[in-house]
Amino acid sequence: MNIVKKSLAVATLATLFTSSIVFAKDVTVQAESTKFVPLVVNIEPGDTVDWTNMEIHNVNFMFQPDGAEDFKSEIGQNISRVFTKEGIYIYQCDPHIGLGMGGAVIVGEPSNLDALKAAKLQGGLGMVAKRAIKSVEKKK
Numbered sequence: 588m589n590i591v592k593k594s595l596a597v598a599t600l601a602t603l604f605t606s607s608i609v610f611a612k613d614v615t616v617q618a619e620s621t622k623f624v625p626l627v628v629n630i631e632p633g634d635t636v637d638w639t640n641m642e643i644h645n646v647n648f649m650f651q652p653d654g655a656e657d658f659k660s661e662i663g664q665n666i667s668r669v670f671t672k673e674g675i676y677i678y679q680c681d682p683h684i685g686l687g688m689g690g691a692v693i694v695g696e697p698s699n700l701d702a703l704k705a706a707k708l709q710g711g712l713g714m715v716a717k718r719a720i721k722s723v724e725k726k727k
């Protein structure tokens with residue numbers, strides 16, 4: 588292989604490598620007043636959600652697919668979570684769930700939809716769950 592061919596091969600490999608990394612995406616959720624925007628996020632396994640503007644907020648996951656690790660952040664922290672397990676995740680902001688401040692992350696196939704319905708979440712969390720269920724059923 589001459590030097591030009593060799594560097595072309597290296598460049599091609601580098602492109603392949605870079606583009607496979609780009610497939611994993613980052614989605615930002617903004618805390619605005621006592622709401623998370625967007626409230627429902629759809630991502631694929633391996634993607635990341637970044638919560639920003641979290642000065643007086645946190646995220647605490649109250650419902651997740653079986654086997655997903657517990658996840659709770661400190662109040663006042665901008666935080667990221669990588670989602671590897673498929674399914675629906677429901678979280679709340681501890682200080683503001685009474686005002687309905689929570690959100691949902693749907694990773695790949697919402698395989699635990701029946702479990703979410705059976706969980707019969709109440710109050711602010713119940714409102715968030717309802718929004719998540721609605722967004723899943725709209726897609727069917």
Ligand SMILES: [Cu+2]
Nearest residue numbers: 644680683688
């Ligand atoms: Cu909050």
